[in-house]
Amino acid sequence: MYVVEYLRSRRVWFETFLHRPASSATRLAGCAHIPGRSVAKTVLVKARGAYLLTVLPATSRVDLARLGHALGLDPGEVNLATADEIERIFHDCEPGTIPPFGRLYELRTVADVSLQDAGVLVFRTNTRHLGIRMQFRDYESLEEPLRADFARPISSGTGQSSPRKRQRRAG
Secondary structure, eight states, X not given: OOHXXXXXXXXXXXXXXXXXXXXXXXXXXXXXXXXXXXXXXXXXXXXXXXXXXEEEETTEEEOHHHHHHHTTOOGGGEEEOOHHHHXXXXXXXXXXXXXXXXXXGXXXXXXXXXXXXXXXXXXXXXXXXXXXXXXXXXXXXXXXOEEEOOEXXXXXXXXXXXXXXXXXXXX
């Protein structure tokens, strides 16, 4: 089921908008001129053999160890899903798009606690060119995600977590 149809059937307020095709949530933020912290990205993970959908700001990455801890699992029990697994589960989505509604795919959803600060949430649908804007509280009431603190900032341009600053030693 397409996200737009689902939201209409649930009678919640949302807006759709067209944008240049975006291959990532970060690029969606740039195309739509929206701060990355207001754009949700989704990452499929596997925890003890079960798939979970994580939802976090586009400016962050999933810290698998922290997610595992939040789920009561050992760090090695949570891994990123493979591209083949993503394609199999999200077969009705264009490559690179995963909507933040695990419920539509019979998946449990875990949302990072930082998303509640956004107020309005922006995310991609099943396509690379259609975005949705809705209130976070409406998203939360529909999806009922588990909340956890698992997102870590991405440093600009590298896709990696922000490095710690090194101090020079006198000497």
